[in-house]
Amino acid sequence: MEINFSLFSIEIATALLAVIILIIGLMIPKQSRHILGYIIALGLVVIFGFSFRFYGLNTAVIDKMYLVDDFSVFFKQLFLVAAILVILASIRYVNKMNGNFEFYVITIVAALGMMVLVSAGDMLTLYVALETMAISFYILAGYKTDPKSAEAGMKYLILGALSSGILLYGLSLIYGMTGTVIITEIAAKIGLLSGYSPALVVGLVFVLAGLGFKISLIPFQMWTPDVYEGAPTPVTAFLATGSKAASFAVLARLLLIALPAYSRQWQLLVAVLAALTMIIGNLAAIPQTNMKRMLAYSSIGQAGYMITGILAMNQAGVSALSFYSVIYVLATVGAFTVVMTCSTQTDSDEITDYAGLAQRSPLMAAALTIFLLSMAGIPPLAGFTGKLYLFKSIVNQGYLWLVIVGLVMSMVSVYYYLKVAKVMYMNDPVDKTPITIPAEAKITLLLTMIATIFFGIYAQPLSVLAHIAGKALLTF
Amino acid sequence: MTAIMNIGLNHFLVLSGTLFFIGLFAVLSKKNVIAVLMGLEVMLSSVNINLIAFNRYTSPEILTGNVFAIFVIALAAAEVAVGLALIVAIYRQRKTAEVQDYDLLKW
Numbered sequence: 358m359e360i361n362f363s364l365f366s367i368e369i370a371t372a373l374l375a376v377i378i379l380i381i382g383l384m385i386p387k388q389s390r391h392i393l394g395y396i397i398a399l400g401l402v403v404i405f406g407f408s409f410r411f412y413g414l415n416t417a418v419i420d421k422m423y424l425v426d427d428f429s430v431f432f433k434q435l436f437l438v439a440a441i442l443v444i445l446a447s448i449r450y451v452n453k454m455n456g457n458f459e460f461y462v463i464t465i466v467a468a469l470g471m472m473v474l475v476s477a478g479d480m481l482t483l484y485v486a487l488e489t490m491a492i493s494f495y496i497l498a499g500y501k502t503d504p505k506s507a508e509a510g511m512k513y514l515i516l517g518a519l520s521s522g523i524l525l526y527g528l529s530l531i532y533g534m535t536g537t538v539i540i541t542e543i544a545a546k547i548g549l550l551s552g553y554s555p556a557l558v559v560g561l562v563f564v565l566a567g568l569g570f571k572i573s574l575i576p577f578q579m580w581t582p583d584v585y586e587g588a589p590t591p592v593t594a595f596l597a598t599g600s601k602a603a604s605f606a607v608l609a610r611l612l613l614i615a616l617p618a619y620s621r622q623w624q625l626l627v628a629v630l631a632a633l634t635m636i637i638g639n640l641a642a643i644p645q646t647n648m649k650r651m652l653a654y655s656s657i658g659q660a661g662y663m664i665t666g667i668l669a670m671n672q673a674g675v676s677a678l679s680f681y682s683v684i685y686v687l688a689t690v691g692a693f694t695v696v697m698t699c700s701t702q703t704d705s706d707e708i709t710d711y712a713g714l715a716q717r718s719p720l721m722a723a724a725l726t727i728f729l730l731s732m733a734g735i736p737p738l739a740g741f742t743g744k745l746y747l748f749k750s751i752v753n754q755g756y757l758w759l760v761i762v763g764l765v766m767s768m769v770s771v772y773y774y775l776k777v778a779k780v781m782y783m784n785d786p787v788d789k790t791p792i793t794i795p796a797e798a799k800i801t802l803l804l805t806m807i808a809t810i811f812f813g814i815y816a817q818p819l820s821v822l823a824h825i826a827g828k829a830l831l832t833f
Numbered sequence: 834m835t836a837i838m839n840i841g842l843n844h845f846l847v848l849s850g851t852l853f854f855i856g857l858f859a860v861l862s863k864k865n866v867i868a869v870l871m872g873l874e875v876m877l878s879s880v881n882i883n884l885i886a887f888n889r890y891t892s893p894e895i896l897t898g899n900v901f902a903i904f905v906i907a908l909a910a911a912e913v914a915v916g917l918a919l920i921v922a923i924y925r926q927r928k929t930a931e932v933q934d935y936d937l938l939k940w
Contacts, residue, residue: 480901481897481900481901481904484901484904484905484908485904485908488908488911488912492908492911492912492915495912495915495916495919496915499919499922504923504926504927504937505937505938507919507922507923507926508923508935508937508938509938510919510922511866511916511919511920511923511935512935512938514912514915514916514919515860515866515869515870515873515916518873518912518916519857519860519873519876522853522856522857522873522876522877522880523876525877525880525905526853526876526879526880526883529880529883529884529887529898529901530883532884532887532897532898532901533883533884533886533887533891536887536891536892537897538897538901582938583938583939584938586938587937587938
């Protein structure tokens, strides 16, 4: 069989980068290892620039085991951007953690897992990629040498492995009923089955539960706040963005490409879970006193909005999901960068310790306010445009009630987001020393802030790309 | 002899389903983390039985299910390696491997 390896060049380049950094890191003396962070960021920027050439290819490799379509390229670019931003923001933080350069290597391997995951054309590739990503995150979550971090790693490992076991059982049932593991062929094979197969419904529910863990859908969200709080903040930033976006992408592929025949069953389930996720995520965020926990619950709420894009079952919905993933990644990475920078100075993630941040660091206070308002969906910012696309895609499909739940919960979320803004702007700081932002973190902050404002005012370039991505998923 | 001849796909599915829920029960109820990891392994083994049985009874000439099972075994080993490393890390800090003692993070 002829395999065109140039179609894998993004993944091969990323894997090579990880290996090269691992070798260089062992060769150079310990005190100069901090430059590895810059090398990696530069390497990922080059790969990102190169990846634009993959748009429009829309081909499958090795008997449809691996799909290089616009949808996967769009998400690969998103993971590259997230990885670049997170690595830039975390250089100082990692230096403080004894400068272990393996941190960067495992981060890239996690990114590699996500990239393969969105390209997976069969369930075996899907599972291997999902585990590559997940195992990297188990290590990263327990990376810091404090008891909270190890505990977060352990909790994530147990619940993550449990979820992948459930997912795998579901995949094995789908394989057994259809006799194929190729995602694009499952739908055709289901069409050949006579009538309605209960085993497939069980498989479908198990797959939804397994991936529901990864995207922290209610009732599978219990790990989220614990792991987000305990894990080192750069890891939380990457876990909340990359892992979630990748799982959404693969869930969209499974539900829309492999299992559209059972849409009556899963649409009802997903709609109810989406509503519950929006409601519980946003309500539980209100009493939180820890910034990372608050952001964790808000990210649960965000997952509720994002899954409506899959529920729509059309191109507009998938495009809206892709669009919103980018906006969500930008705002979340930005918000966690602020948390990271503050905590290196104050050693605390409590919201009360953000008092008077506007006096200590006006840039960070302004940036955090913008990110939080974007997540809440306040009009001139990108989050509003994203939510508009998402809700527009389902409102004509008979889900008006879900849109209303989403709007009400967005309003609720404004309350707890603005509470943080109030602490930052109205309260007086206990400690008046200004917080210095490292130059690298400043780059991340400025880039995410500018992008969040820019895509809110002028969404055209991103929405065109998201449109292409959505079309590719459904027509390919 | 006839009893053995009559074993079909359903028997394997019942076995794997039973094992799956035994594993799930162990994960959710065991107090020691190592036992929890063992429960996870039982769950993954049940998936392997499923995959191989489906392969044998639906399309014995294509070995997709068997290959899938090998990958599952390899990844389960990787997962447990990380899990044991984390258990050692926690044990060094807190001298415990009991799940209910992992209580620094909770809402």
